[in-house]
Amino acid sequence: MSRGAPARVQAARILDAVLHHGRSLKAALNATLPTLTDGRDRALTEAIVLQALRQQARYNAAVDGWAARPPGRRDGLLRALLLAGFAQLELGLPAHAVLDATVEAVRTLGRPHQAGMVNALLRRAQREGLPVASPRAAWPDWLARQVEQDWPAQAEAVFTASLMPPPLWLRVNRRMHARDAYLAGLHQAGIEAHAPSALADAICLPTPLPVTQLPGFADGAVSVQDGAAQAVADALAPAAGARVLDACAAPGGKAAHLAERDPSLRLLALDIDPRRVQRMQAGFARLGLDIATRQGDATAPADWWNGVPFDAILIDAPCSATGIVRRQPDVLLHRRATDLTALTTTQARLLDALWPLLAPGGVLVYATCSILRAENAAQIEAFLARTPDAVLEPLDNRFGHDTGFGHQRLPGADGMDGFFYARLGKPATSSAPCLR
Incomplete structure (x- = not known):
């Protein structure tokens, strides 16, 4: 086997798992990359996969338009290998190396009879270039229409930025x-x-x-940690010695950032998934941070809260992840319109459940990596309407567009991810917290 073939084989297997079997990109990468002993192969494999996923609409159009008999549903691995080959060409790898290693990968996968077809399609891509398409084509139509409705003036820029590799x-x-x-x-x-x-x-x-x-x-x-995620610490800005809850904390980056800035904070990092809590603990250990962690459902504080109010609460809510498509391009493959109903319901439950835990005079920051108004500005508008003692506090233009109910950063702005921030204050005269 040629030196470059293993990376191409593994890239094809990851792409097949994500594109044709519904596996998450993160899970597929975590399962496969450790099998490659050479760090250069791991980096190449990941780069190929990300490029192919970002451009899979264009690459699939080339396969379907150029192949006499395009690979069908039972031939997903071959199609994935072709997409990996196209990705290599657009990543700027030497064409001869791309062709040699990818054709060798076909043979390694036990498909020598298909090597000629792969070679022919890659040579055509090298000669003619791959089809050009609107960046919108990478998005499911229902989701693209939602972005256009929410951000009519910025939608095309959002689609374009989401296809670009991030810094x-x-x-x-x-x-x-x-x-x-x-x-x-x-x-x-x-x-x-x-x-x-x-x-x-x-x-x-x-x-x-x-x-x-x-x-x-x-x-x-x-x-x-992306710059947009780092800005969460600035939005929360807890006072020295404050008691702080990071309610949906895993993988722990935001809690760690707060602790690095101010060791006097009394932090609790909570997450519902025990495995994620363990990984979060390992991350804190690498950073030398002593942060209390706990497994628990943030929407059911009676199961884990000790009754002592928090001075600051961070809700980095589960969301559609539409602001981080450039980092997780499989979002566009797996997201369904029905997901939004479940997500917005969970987000509202988190706000309602955790607000009573905030001490009078305290602050709660609601954040998502979404760009959809239903999860962001509309969520905060509805919460304020049903919560008389909640006050929207101002943020400045470092946090993106002022929506009237929080600030929205769009993907690619200043090189950062898409992110939403709303800072909510509870007046000092508010009644004592209680569980609902």
Whole structure:
């Protein structure tokens, strides 16, 4: 087997699992990448998969239009390998290496009789280029129409940004390094990076690289976290020594950010999934953070709350993830219109269940990585209408568009993900918290 064939084989298997068998991208990557012993193969495989998923509408059109007998439902692995080949060409890999390794991968998969067809289609793509399509074509029509309804002036930019590979955002652990000092170390190592003034702990690398190449990553010097997610800490801004609940905390990045900024905070990181709680604990250990964790359903606080009010609450609510399609392109494959009803119901239940746990004078931040108004501005508008002691507090333009009921950052703005933020205050004269 040629040196490059294993990466192509594994890329095809991941794509087949995600595209044709409904598996999540994250699960497929986590199951497959560790089988590749060479870090370069792991990086290449992931890059191929992400590119193919972002452009799968275009690539499938090429397969269906060019192949005399396009691969059918039983030949999903072959189709996935073709998409992987097209992705390599558009990633700028040498064409001869793409053809040689991908054709070898066909043989490795036990399909030598199909090697000629794969070779012919890849050569045509090399010669003619792949079909051009509107970025909207990558989105399910029902979801594209919803984005156009919610953001008529910005929809095309949203579709375009969601197809682009994102930069790598880092959060510097200020307990270990000053950001400027860490940035200088990156520059000394020949790594291009910059530090945006609007985010105190963030560094952006325009060209992503494996975390193993980041100085001090294993020791907790930095974490990977998009700039939009880092802004949540600025939106919450708890006072020193505050008792803080991160209600849907896993994988723990936002709780860790708060603890890195202020070790005096009394943090509880809660999540409903015990496996995610364990992974969150491991992440806190890498960063050297002592954060209390607990498994529990945030919509049922009677099962886990000790009755002591929180000074600040963060609800990073489960959502459609439409703001992070460029990082998780499988969102567009798996999301269904019926999902929104379930998600908005859960979001409302979280707000209603956790608001009584907030102390008078406290603040609650509701955040999502969605760009849909139903999950964001409309959710907050409805909550304010039914909650007399909730007050919407102002945020500035660092947090994106002012919707009237919170701020919306759209994908790609300042190189960040799409994200929503609403800061809600409870007046100091509000009645004591109680469970509903």
